[in-house]
Amino acid sequence: MRTLWLNLLLSAALATASSQTLAGETRAAQILDRFEHANQWRDHVMIAAHRAGSMQAGKTLYAENSLAAVEGSIAIGAEIVEVDVRRSKDGAFVIMHDSWLDRTTNCKGEVVEYTLAELKKCRLVIEGTGAVTSEPVLTLREMLLTTKDRILINLDNKLEVTDLPGMIAVARDLGMADQVIVKENLWxxxxxxxxxxxxxxxxxxxQFMPILADDAVHDAxxxxxxxxxxxxxxxxxxxxRNG
Structure with missing residues (x-):
């Protein structure tokens, strides 16, 4: 499992914004400026909350990929929330890391075997404690609406590379494509x-963030x-390779 907080070796690639911000500028716009002009602000390491930031200080506080986790990440000053995107049986983009529901919800079986209406009856579970929350499986649109203007969102595509345009279309419809970082494994x-x-x-x-994993990429x-x-x-x- 990747570490909760994706440092991603971003200390040289991502950095802080100018202390002077334009009046009325959203927090997401300020964070995007740090992302886009990192070489001007080398003292800052941006923090991305893995699976929306369900863990803090080594403790699981929220269900992963939940709105509660997003709110917790924003509250402690994270600048990016990373979430995972899959599809329901009827083609809706939903937020779920695993291809199955057993670990993170009170439902059982493959995500793709459930319609969106059926997934909405499932409730997210806090891993480790087994506590069932009141949150249903979220759609991509619901997640984007929660992060809009508040924090950048990193979409980990668990589908085919050809699904990326559809994800961006949802963000563009909400007027927030510029607040999205999509990522894809390349080998x-x-x-x-x-x-x-x-x-x-x-x-x-x-923004596009390639993923390079050492189980697939062996040539620097x-x-x-x-x-x-x-x-x-x-x-x-x-x-x-080192676990």
Missing amino acids: NQARIEAAKAALAQAGGGF AFAGEVDKAFAPRAIELINW
């Missing part, structure tokens, strides 16, 4: 080309290929 040139095609279809105005030079293809402002590096 070879074919995957780079597939991601480029999907991002082009999605249109501009959002591949990072250079990713940089040339996307010029990303951040890359997620996953070290599985």
